[in-house]
Amino acid sequence: MKDFIAFPALGLELKISDTIVQFELFGIQFSLKWYGLLIALGFLLAVIYAMRRVKDFDINPDAMIDVVLVCALFAFVGARLYYVLFSEDRSSYFSNPLSILKVWEGGLAIYGGVIFAFATAIWMCRLRKVNTLAMFDIGSLGFLIGQAVGRWGNFFNQEAFGTNTSLPWGMTGSIIQQGYSLKYDTDLPVHPTFLYESLWCALGFLLLHLFSKKAYKFKGQIFALYIIWYGAGRFVIEGLRTDSLMLGAALRVSQVVAGMSVLGGIAFYFYLRAKHNSLPVDLFETAATDGETAETEIAGGETEDAGGTEPEEIPLAADVETPADSGASADGESSANGEVPEAAAKDAADTESEETTEHTGDAPENETAQNPDSGAAENE
Known part of the structure; x- marks a missing residue:
């Protein structure tokens, strides 16, 4: 059976595979997958956008690149570990730890990537003397770009889809019809939940981009709105999916995390706003900020000392004694x-x-x- 993806109600069928090209080099088989290419493309677009906006958030471009590269590595590790820990097959991973490294077989969870990326950013921002909340703000906008683009990798893999639907945009495909899960009828179209999430992230990026241009008032504001926005959308979309990681028999892990994200994001937003209205936000301030403040105070003291000594008065001609x-x-x-x-x-x-x-x-x-x-x- 050839790979295909179809939208029956729209009369649309695409002959498409998850692999772009395969080749052999030195006796080793290599293949370029759509999934990997789209993740790389999303990351690249996010970095380009961040570089164009870096001055708006008062971040040094070189320091930002250092932070982003390290965070990207740990985000990948986090996405894999999150999947392994909550997978139904986690016992097989623990019995054969080397299988954890086989990421090409699938198994990345976006929430693991987000958590590890932001946790790593705290450490890297302190190391590179970057304001953490400002980095979180620009990173949130970048994440929305990456998620909006990267979700299309699920389209080519025919994964991360939902339950059956009669809506016009319901989709099916060669892999979907093989019975990926027992939670849906393989003869009927399913929700393209990857598309829902991609559109949700794209809309979130557009709104937060405009917000950052017109109404950005304090550091951490965009980050708080991001976790509220993404958490709310993910909570709803996750309820439609058939491949959710489960916590016990009834709880979907991503829904639990999404719900906590929304509540935590709301509390964090109002905390930052209260701090902004009373005192400048100093949460997560880096050692560099403290050092710069101290240097400024010292320089200011020296200026005051220099200004406190009145210069020798030069007498006017009328005042000179003959x-x-x-x-x-x-x-x-x-x-x-x-x-x-x-x-x-x-x-x-x-x-x-x-x-x-x-x-x-x-x-x-x-x-x-x-x-x-x-x-x-x-x-x-």
Whole structure:
């Protein structure tokens, strides 16, 4: 049977496979899958978007790239471990641990990736001195892009679909008709829940992108809205799926996590808003922020110290004492104190008059020297 995917009510059938190309190199078989390609494409688009918006969130581009690359690695590990821990076949994974590494056989859970990515971001942001909440904000927008694109990998794999439906967009396919699960009728179309989630994430990205441009008020705001938005949509969509990871016999793991995300996101949002309205948000502030603040305070103190010392006042020309003023003042003070005899004052006045005449050339020889306390009338 050839691989195909069909939408019977729409009269649409696609001859399509989950593999793009297969080849052999050095005796080893390689294949390029649509699933892997679309995940890589979603990641690339998310990084490109983040790089274009990085300055809007006051993040250093180089530091952001370092954080993103490490978080992407741990997100992949987290998505796999989450699936293994809650899989119905987890006993087989534990009995043969090497099988956990066979990711090409399927088995990644987005919630595990999200949890590990954000947990790793806290550590990396402190290491690279990036504000954690700002990184969470831009990372949330990137996640929505990656999820919207990556979910189409489920389309090509014919997985992550829902129960039977009579809606016009109900789908079927070669793998679906093989009886992937006993929870649906293989002869009837099923909900394309991968498409629902892709559209939900695309709409969430559009709304939060516009919000970040027009109404972004405090760090962590976009992140809180993201976990509320995605959690609410995932809670509803997960109820339609037939391949849910279960917690016991009745609880779907993703619905439990989604419900907790919505409640936690609402509480976190109002906490951040209250902090913003009273004091600047300092949650998850990095050591770099503290260091920069300390340096700013030190620099400010030095500036104040420098400003506190008044510069030496440069006297104006009108304020500069001339020899006449200096001599008169000195003679006046001496006379007032009774320390210089009157004859000495007269000699000083005569000498000053001669110097003035030499400089001006036109002034009379007996020009009066202004010496208020030294008997200037004798010069006249």
